[in-house]
Amino acid sequence: MTINRLRAIALGGPGLPAHESLLAEGWGLIAAAHADGVAYLRGTGAEHHIVALHDRPAHGIVSVDFAADDRSAVDALQRSLAARGVRVTAPAALTTPGGGYGFALHDPDGRRLRVLCDVARHADTADHDDHPRxxxxxxxxxxxxxxxxxxxxxxxxxxxxxxxxxxxxxxxxxxxxxxxxxxxxxxxxxxxxxxxxxxxxxxxxxxxxxxxxxxxxxxxxxxxxxxxxxxxxxxxxxxxxxxxxxxxxxxxxxxxxxxxxxxxxxxxxxxxxxxxxxxxxxxxxxxxxxxxx
Ligand SMILES: [Fe+2]
Missing domain, CATH: 3.10.180.10 (2,3-Dihydroxybiphenyl 1,2-Dioxygenase, domain 1)
Known part of the structure:
Protein backbone atom coordinates (compact mmCIF):
# COMPACT_ATOMS: atom_id res chain seq x y z
CA MET A 1 0.00 0.00 0.00
CA THR A 2 1.37 3.42 -0.97
CA ILE A 3 -0.37 5.48 1.71
CA ASN A 4 1.02 4.23 4.99
CA ARG A 5 -0.36 6.51 7.69
CA LEU A 6 -2.41 9.57 8.60
CA ARG A 7 -0.11 12.49 9.32
CA ALA A 8 -2.02 15.68 9.96
CA ILE A 9 -5.18 17.66 9.47
CA ALA A 10 -5.34 21.31 8.45
CA LEU A 11 -8.48 23.08 9.62
CA GLY A 12 -9.88 26.45 8.69
CA GLY A 13 -12.29 28.83 10.39
CA PRO A 14 -12.77 32.47 11.35
CA GLY A 15 -9.99 33.43 13.76
CA LEU A 16 -9.07 29.76 14.20
CA PRO A 17 -5.34 30.33 14.88
CA ALA A 18 -6.35 32.24 18.04
CA HIS A 19 -7.43 28.91 19.57
CA GLU A 20 -3.85 27.70 19.64
CA SER A 21 -3.53 28.37 23.38
CA LEU A 22 -6.49 26.13 24.25
CA LEU A 23 -5.10 23.36 22.08
CA ALA A 24 -1.70 23.75 23.72
CA GLU A 25 -2.61 24.26 27.38
CA GLY A 26 -5.77 22.15 27.47
CA TRP A 27 -5.61 19.62 24.68
CA GLY A 28 -1.89 19.11 25.18
CA LEU A 29 -0.51 19.86 21.73
CA ILE A 30 2.81 21.65 21.31
CA ALA A 31 3.49 24.68 19.10
CA ALA A 32 5.66 23.56 16.19
CA ALA A 33 5.74 26.59 13.90
CA HIS A 34 3.96 29.75 12.80
CA ALA A 35 4.04 30.99 9.23
CA ASP A 36 1.78 33.16 7.08
CA GLY A 37 -0.83 33.36 9.84
CA VAL A 38 -1.07 29.58 10.19
CA ALA A 39 -0.40 27.89 13.56
CA TYR A 40 1.18 24.42 13.34
CA LEU A 41 0.90 22.14 16.37
CA ARG A 42 2.62 18.82 17.02
CA GLY A 43 2.07 15.89 19.35
CA THR A 44 4.72 14.11 21.38
CA GLY A 45 5.45 11.84 18.40
CA ALA A 46 7.84 12.49 15.56
CA GLU A 47 5.45 14.11 13.04
CA HIS A 48 6.46 17.70 12.36
CA HIS A 49 2.87 18.78 13.05
CA ILE A 50 -0.44 17.00 13.36
CA VAL A 51 -2.78 20.01 13.29
CA ALA A 52 -2.60 23.26 11.32
CA LEU A 53 -4.99 26.12 12.07
CA HIS A 54 -5.82 28.45 9.19
CA ASP A 55 -7.83 31.67 9.32
CA ARG A 56 -10.66 31.11 6.83
CA PRO A 57 -14.10 32.70 6.31
CA ALA A 58 -15.92 29.44 7.10
CA HIS A 59 -15.24 26.33 9.17
CA GLY A 60 -14.00 23.30 7.29
CA ILE A 61 -11.18 21.01 6.31
CA VAL A 62 -8.25 22.65 4.52
CA SER A 63 -6.53 19.31 3.96
CA VAL A 64 -6.12 15.84 5.38
CA ASP A 65 -2.49 14.77 5.03
CA PHE A 66 -1.31 11.22 4.57
CA ALA A 67 2.21 9.81 4.35
CA ALA A 68 3.88 7.74 1.66
CA ASP A 69 7.30 6.11 1.88
CA ASP A 70 9.32 8.14 -0.57
CA ARG A 71 9.28 10.24 -3.72
CA SER A 72 8.95 7.33 -6.07
CA ALA A 73 5.87 6.13 -4.16
CA VAL A 74 4.41 9.65 -4.22
CA ASP A 75 5.10 10.04 -7.94
CA ALA A 76 3.67 6.63 -8.81
CA LEU A 77 0.46 7.27 -6.89
CA GLN A 78 0.06 10.72 -8.43
CA ARG A 79 0.47 9.27 -11.94
CA SER A 80 -2.03 6.49 -11.31
CA LEU A 81 -4.59 8.95 -9.91
CA ALA A 82 -4.15 11.31 -12.85
CA ALA A 83 -4.59 8.39 -15.26
CA ARG A 84 -7.88 7.53 -13.54
CA GLY A 85 -9.16 11.08 -13.98
CA VAL A 86 -8.77 12.14 -10.34
CA ARG A 87 -8.13 15.86 -9.94
CA VAL A 88 -4.53 16.07 -8.70
CA THR A 89 -1.76 18.65 -8.54
CA ALA A 90 1.75 17.96 -9.81
CA PRO A 91 4.13 16.62 -7.15
CA ALA A 92 6.24 19.45 -5.75
CA ALA A 93 8.42 20.42 -2.83
CA LEU A 94 6.49 22.14 -0.04
CA THR A 95 7.71 25.49 1.29
CA THR A 96 5.51 25.45 4.40
CA PRO A 97 6.92 24.52 7.85
CA GLY A 98 8.18 20.94 7.85
CA GLY A 99 8.72 21.01 4.12
CA GLY A 100 8.31 17.72 2.30
CA TYR A 101 7.33 16.61 -1.15
CA GLY A 102 3.93 15.59 -2.39
CA PHE A 103 0.70 16.45 -4.13
CA ALA A 104 -2.93 17.26 -3.41
CA LEU A 105 -6.00 15.49 -4.71
CA HIS A 106 -9.72 15.89 -4.31
CA ASP A 107 -11.94 13.02 -3.21
CA PRO A 108 -15.47 12.58 -4.63
CA ASP A 109 -16.89 15.02 -2.04
CA GLY A 110 -14.34 17.66 -3.10
CA ARG A 111 -12.35 17.20 0.10
CA ARG A 112 -8.69 18.09 -0.26
CA LEU A 113 -6.30 15.30 0.63
CA ARG A 114 -2.53 15.41 0.37
CA VAL A 115 0.03 12.62 0.08
CA LEU A 116 3.45 13.66 1.34
CA CYS A 117 6.90 12.26 2.02
CA ASP A 118 10.17 13.70 3.32
CA VAL A 119 8.43 15.96 5.86
CA ALA A 120 10.75 16.92 8.72
CA ARG A 121 10.43 14.75 11.82
CA HIS A 122 11.17 15.54 15.45
CA ALA A 123 13.91 13.69 17.30
CA ASP A 124 12.70 14.83 20.74
CA THR A 125 9.75 12.50 21.04
CA ALA A 126 8.35 12.31 24.55
CA ASP A 127 6.40 9.09 24.79
CA HIS A 128 6.36 9.25 28.58
CA ASP A 129 4.07 12.24 28.53
CA ASP A 130 0.31 12.51 28.98
CA HIS A 131 -0.23 14.50 25.82
CA PRO A 132 -1.51 13.44 22.39
CA ARG A 133 1.10 11.38 20.57
FE1 LIG B 1 -13.49 8.59 16.93
Whole structure:
Protein backbone atom coordinates (compact mmCIF):
# COMPACT_ATOMS: atom_id res chain seq x y z
CA MET A 1 0.00 0.00 0.00
CA THR A 2 1.37 3.42 -0.97
CA ILE A 3 -0.37 5.48 1.71
CA ASN A 4 1.02 4.23 4.99
CA ARG A 5 -0.36 6.51 7.69
CA LEU A 6 -2.41 9.57 8.60
CA ARG A 7 -0.11 12.49 9.32
CA ALA A 8 -2.02 15.68 9.96
CA ILE A 9 -5.18 17.66 9.47
CA ALA A 10 -5.34 21.31 8.45
CA LEU A 11 -8.48 23.08 9.62
CA GLY A 12 -9.88 26.45 8.69
CA GLY A 13 -12.29 28.83 10.39
CA PRO A 14 -12.77 32.47 11.35
CA GLY A 15 -9.99 33.43 13.76
CA LEU A 16 -9.07 29.76 14.20
CA PRO A 17 -5.34 30.33 14.88
CA ALA A 18 -6.35 32.24 18.04
CA HIS A 19 -7.43 28.91 19.57
CA GLU A 20 -3.85 27.70 19.64
CA SER A 21 -3.53 28.37 23.38
CA LEU A 22 -6.49 26.13 24.25
CA LEU A 23 -5.10 23.36 22.08
CA ALA A 24 -1.70 23.75 23.72
CA GLU A 25 -2.61 24.26 27.38
CA GLY A 26 -5.77 22.15 27.47
CA TRP A 27 -5.61 19.62 24.68
CA GLY A 28 -1.89 19.11 25.18
CA LEU A 29 -0.51 19.86 21.73
CA ILE A 30 2.81 21.65 21.31
CA ALA A 31 3.49 24.68 19.10
CA ALA A 32 5.66 23.56 16.19
CA ALA A 33 5.74 26.59 13.90
CA HIS A 34 3.96 29.75 12.80
CA ALA A 35 4.04 30.99 9.23
CA ASP A 36 1.78 33.16 7.08
CA GLY A 37 -0.83 33.36 9.84
CA VAL A 38 -1.07 29.58 10.19
CA ALA A 39 -0.40 27.89 13.56
CA TYR A 40 1.18 24.42 13.34
CA LEU A 41 0.90 22.14 16.37
CA ARG A 42 2.62 18.82 17.02
CA GLY A 43 2.07 15.89 19.35
CA THR A 44 4.72 14.11 21.38
CA GLY A 45 5.45 11.84 18.40
CA ALA A 46 7.84 12.49 15.56
CA GLU A 47 5.45 14.11 13.04
CA HIS A 48 6.46 17.70 12.36
CA HIS A 49 2.87 18.78 13.05
CA ILE A 50 -0.44 17.00 13.36
CA VAL A 51 -2.78 20.01 13.29
CA ALA A 52 -2.60 23.26 11.32
CA LEU A 53 -4.99 26.12 12.07
CA HIS A 54 -5.82 28.45 9.19
CA ASP A 55 -7.83 31.67 9.32
CA ARG A 56 -10.66 31.11 6.83
CA PRO A 57 -14.10 32.70 6.31
CA ALA A 58 -15.92 29.44 7.10
CA HIS A 59 -15.24 26.33 9.17
CA GLY A 60 -14.00 23.30 7.29
CA ILE A 61 -11.18 21.01 6.31
CA VAL A 62 -8.25 22.65 4.52
CA SER A 63 -6.53 19.31 3.96
CA VAL A 64 -6.12 15.84 5.38
CA ASP A 65 -2.49 14.77 5.03
CA PHE A 66 -1.31 11.22 4.57
CA ALA A 67 2.21 9.81 4.35
CA ALA A 68 3.88 7.74 1.66
CA ASP A 69 7.30 6.11 1.88
CA ASP A 70 9.32 8.14 -0.57
CA ARG A 71 9.28 10.24 -3.72
CA SER A 72 8.95 7.33 -6.07
CA ALA A 73 5.87 6.13 -4.16
CA VAL A 74 4.41 9.65 -4.22
CA ASP A 75 5.10 10.04 -7.94
CA ALA A 76 3.67 6.63 -8.81
CA LEU A 77 0.46 7.27 -6.89
CA GLN A 78 0.06 10.72 -8.43
CA ARG A 79 0.47 9.27 -11.94
CA SER A 80 -2.03 6.49 -11.31
CA LEU A 81 -4.59 8.95 -9.91
CA ALA A 82 -4.15 11.31 -12.85
CA ALA A 83 -4.59 8.39 -15.26
CA ARG A 84 -7.88 7.53 -13.54
CA GLY A 85 -9.16 11.08 -13.98
CA VAL A 86 -8.77 12.14 -10.34
CA ARG A 87 -8.13 15.86 -9.94
CA VAL A 88 -4.53 16.07 -8.70
CA THR A 89 -1.76 18.65 -8.54
CA ALA A 90 1.75 17.96 -9.81
CA PRO A 91 4.13 16.62 -7.15
CA ALA A 92 6.24 19.45 -5.75
CA ALA A 93 8.42 20.42 -2.83
CA LEU A 94 6.49 22.14 -0.04
CA THR A 95 7.71 25.49 1.29
CA THR A 96 5.51 25.45 4.40
CA PRO A 97 6.92 24.52 7.85
CA GLY A 98 8.18 20.94 7.85
CA GLY A 99 8.72 21.01 4.12
CA GLY A 100 8.31 17.72 2.30
CA TYR A 101 7.33 16.61 -1.15
CA GLY A 102 3.93 15.59 -2.39
CA PHE A 103 0.70 16.45 -4.13
CA ALA A 104 -2.93 17.26 -3.41
CA LEU A 105 -6.00 15.49 -4.71
CA HIS A 106 -9.72 15.89 -4.31
CA ASP A 107 -11.94 13.02 -3.21
CA PRO A 108 -15.47 12.58 -4.63
CA ASP A 109 -16.89 15.02 -2.04
CA GLY A 110 -14.34 17.66 -3.10
CA ARG A 111 -12.35 17.20 0.10
CA ARG A 112 -8.69 18.09 -0.26
CA LEU A 113 -6.30 15.30 0.63
CA ARG A 114 -2.53 15.41 0.37
CA VAL A 115 0.03 12.62 0.08
CA LEU A 116 3.45 13.66 1.34
CA CYS A 117 6.90 12.26 2.02
CA ASP A 118 10.17 13.70 3.32
CA VAL A 119 8.43 15.96 5.86
CA ALA A 120 10.75 16.92 8.72
CA ARG A 121 10.43 14.75 11.82
CA HIS A 122 11.17 15.54 15.45
CA ALA A 123 13.91 13.69 17.30
CA ASP A 124 12.70 14.83 20.74
CA THR A 125 9.75 12.50 21.04
CA ALA A 126 8.35 12.31 24.55
CA ASP A 127 6.40 9.09 24.79
CA HIS A 128 6.36 9.25 28.58
CA ASP A 129 4.07 12.24 28.53
CA ASP A 130 0.31 12.51 28.98
CA HIS A 131 -0.23 14.50 25.82
CA PRO A 132 -1.51 13.44 22.39
CA ARG A 133 1.10 11.38 20.57
CA UNK A 134 -0.34 11.51 17.06
CA UNK A 135 -3.57 11.71 15.15
CA UNK A 136 -5.50 8.50 15.59
CA UNK A 137 -8.25 9.03 13.05
CA UNK A 138 -10.50 11.46 11.28
CA UNK A 139 -14.20 10.78 10.78
CA UNK A 140 -15.69 12.37 7.69
CA UNK A 141 -19.39 12.95 7.14
CA UNK A 142 -20.37 12.24 3.57
CA UNK A 143 -23.59 12.29 1.54
CA UNK A 144 -22.21 9.52 -0.70
CA UNK A 145 -20.59 7.04 1.66
CA UNK A 146 -20.41 4.17 -0.83
CA UNK A 147 -18.75 6.32 -3.49
CA UNK A 148 -16.21 7.78 -1.07
CA UNK A 149 -15.58 4.34 0.47
CA UNK A 150 -14.87 2.91 -2.97
CA UNK A 151 -12.56 5.84 -3.71
CA UNK A 152 -10.52 5.29 -0.55
CA UNK A 153 -10.37 1.52 -1.08
CA UNK A 154 -10.14 1.05 -4.87
CA UNK A 155 -8.20 4.20 -5.73
CA UNK A 156 -6.14 5.00 -2.62
CA UNK A 157 -5.63 1.44 -1.39
CA UNK A 158 -7.36 1.52 2.01
CA UNK A 159 -8.95 -1.62 3.49
CA UNK A 160 -12.30 -1.95 5.23
CA UNK A 161 -11.87 -2.92 8.89
CA UNK A 162 -15.49 -2.90 10.07
CA UNK A 163 -18.93 -1.42 9.57
CA UNK A 164 -21.30 0.16 12.05
CA UNK A 165 -24.46 -1.16 10.40
CA UNK A 166 -24.81 0.84 7.18
CA UNK A 167 -24.13 4.12 8.97
CA UNK A 168 -20.32 4.09 9.25
CA UNK A 169 -17.39 2.31 7.65
CA UNK A 170 -13.93 2.12 9.24
CA UNK A 171 -10.89 2.20 6.91
CA UNK A 172 -7.24 1.40 7.55
CA UNK A 173 -3.94 1.91 5.76
CA UNK A 174 -1.75 0.09 8.29
CA UNK A 175 -2.27 -2.06 11.39
CA UNK A 176 -4.34 0.62 13.18
CA UNK A 177 -7.98 -0.52 12.96
CA UNK A 178 -8.89 2.77 11.30
CA UNK A 179 -7.35 6.13 10.52
CA UNK A 180 -10.34 7.23 8.44
CA UNK A 181 -14.00 6.50 9.06
CA UNK A 182 -16.91 7.63 6.94
CA UNK A 183 -20.29 8.54 8.38
CA UNK A 184 -23.39 8.72 6.22
CA UNK A 185 -24.98 12.19 6.43
CA UNK A 186 -26.72 14.67 4.15
CA UNK A 187 -23.65 16.83 3.64
CA UNK A 188 -19.86 16.57 3.59
CA UNK A 189 -18.20 17.85 6.74
CA UNK A 190 -15.77 16.95 9.47
CA UNK A 191 -17.38 14.73 12.13
CA UNK A 192 -14.40 14.69 14.49
CA UNK A 193 -10.63 14.33 14.82
CA UNK A 194 -9.22 11.80 17.31
CA UNK A 195 -5.86 12.06 19.05
CA UNK A 196 -4.01 9.02 20.32
CA UNK A 197 -2.81 9.01 23.93
CA UNK A 198 -0.10 6.54 24.84
CA UNK A 199 -2.14 4.70 27.47
CA UNK A 200 -5.49 4.58 29.20
CA UNK A 201 -3.85 6.52 32.03
CA UNK A 202 -2.72 9.27 29.66
CA UNK A 203 -6.21 9.31 28.13
CA UNK A 204 -7.80 9.92 31.54
CA UNK A 205 -5.16 12.51 32.38
CA UNK A 206 -6.09 14.35 29.18
CA UNK A 207 -9.73 14.38 30.24
CA UNK A 208 -8.64 15.71 33.63
CA UNK A 209 -6.50 18.44 32.07
CA UNK A 210 -9.46 19.63 30.01
CA UNK A 211 -11.70 19.51 33.08
CA UNK A 212 -9.23 21.75 34.91
CA UNK A 213 -9.54 24.21 32.00
CA UNK A 214 -13.33 24.23 32.38
CA UNK A 215 -14.21 21.73 29.67
CA UNK A 216 -16.24 18.69 30.65
CA UNK A 217 -16.54 15.88 28.13
CA UNK A 218 -19.52 16.29 25.82
CA UNK A 219 -19.67 12.52 25.23
CA UNK A 220 -17.73 9.95 27.21
CA UNK A 221 -15.63 8.58 28.67
CA UNK A 222 -16.74 5.38 27.03
CA UNK A 223 -15.41 2.61 24.82
CA UNK A 224 -16.46 1.92 21.24
CA UNK A 225 -17.14 -1.56 19.90
CA UNK A 226 -15.59 -1.13 16.43
CA UNK A 227 -11.88 -0.46 17.03
CA UNK A 228 -12.28 -1.22 20.76
CA UNK A 229 -10.98 2.26 21.57
CA UNK A 230 -11.90 4.42 24.55
CA UNK A 231 -13.44 7.75 23.60
CA UNK A 232 -13.94 11.17 25.14
CA UNK A 233 -15.39 13.81 22.85
CA UNK A 234 -15.26 17.57 23.29
CA UNK A 235 -17.16 20.09 21.15
CA UNK A 236 -14.51 22.79 21.34
CA UNK A 237 -14.87 26.53 20.81
CA UNK A 238 -12.75 26.00 17.72
CA UNK A 239 -15.99 24.85 16.06
CA UNK A 240 -14.72 21.28 15.71
CA UNK A 241 -15.15 18.10 17.75
CA UNK A 242 -11.91 16.60 19.08
CA UNK A 243 -11.56 13.20 20.75
CA UNK A 244 -9.02 11.66 23.10
CA UNK A 245 -8.50 7.96 22.45
CA UNK A 246 -5.99 5.18 23.21
CA UNK A 247 -5.45 1.45 22.76
CA UNK A 248 -6.97 1.37 19.26
CA UNK A 249 -7.33 -2.22 18.06
CA UNK A 250 -4.44 -3.48 15.95
CA UNK A 251 -5.37 -5.69 13.02
CA UNK A 252 -3.45 -7.89 10.64
CA UNK A 253 -3.97 -8.71 6.97
CA UNK A 254 -6.29 -11.60 7.90
CA UNK A 255 -8.76 -9.34 9.69
CA UNK A 256 -12.29 -9.97 8.47
CA UNK A 257 -14.64 -6.96 8.50
CA UNK A 258 -17.74 -7.40 10.58
CA UNK A 259 -20.96 -5.42 10.73
CA UNK A 260 -21.48 -4.10 14.25
CA UNK A 261 -25.04 -3.57 15.37
CA UNK A 262 -25.74 -0.11 16.76
CA UNK A 263 -27.02 -1.28 20.13
CA UNK A 264 -25.94 0.13 23.52
CA UNK A 265 -23.88 -2.82 24.76
CA UNK A 266 -21.78 -2.80 21.54
CA UNK A 267 -21.62 0.98 20.99
CA UNK A 268 -20.70 1.74 24.61
CA UNK A 269 -18.76 -1.27 25.88
CA UNK A 270 -18.25 0.12 29.39
CA UNK A 271 -21.84 1.37 29.71
CA UNK A 272 -20.47 4.69 30.94
CA UNK A 273 -21.23 7.05 28.05
CA UNK A 274 -24.80 6.45 26.94
CA UNK A 275 -25.91 7.85 23.61
CA UNK A 276 -24.65 11.25 22.42
CA UNK A 277 -26.88 14.20 23.29
CA UNK A 278 -28.70 16.07 20.51
CA UNK A 279 -26.16 18.89 20.94
CA UNK A 280 -23.29 16.44 20.50
CA UNK A 281 -24.92 14.95 17.40
CA UNK A 282 -25.32 18.45 15.98
CA UNK A 283 -21.66 19.25 16.68
CA UNK A 284 -20.58 16.02 14.98
CA UNK A 285 -22.76 16.80 11.96
CA UNK A 286 -20.56 19.87 11.56
CA UNK A 287 -21.04 22.61 9.05
CA UNK A 288 -21.19 21.71 5.36
CA UNK A 289 -17.59 21.77 4.27
CA UNK A 290 -16.86 24.74 1.98
CA UNK A 291 -13.78 22.94 0.58
CA UNK A 292 -11.62 26.04 0.93
CA UNK A 293 -8.00 25.13 0.39
FE1 LIG B 1 -13.49 8.59 16.93
Missing amino acids: KLSHVVLNTPQMDVVKDFFCDVLGFKISDWSEDQMVFLRCNSDHHCVALNRLGHASLNHVAFEMRSIHAYMRGIGRMKAKGFATDWGPGRHGPGNNPFAYFALPTGFVFEFTAELQQVGPDHKPQVWQRVPHLSDLWGTAGPPTPAMRAAMAGRPDPNQA
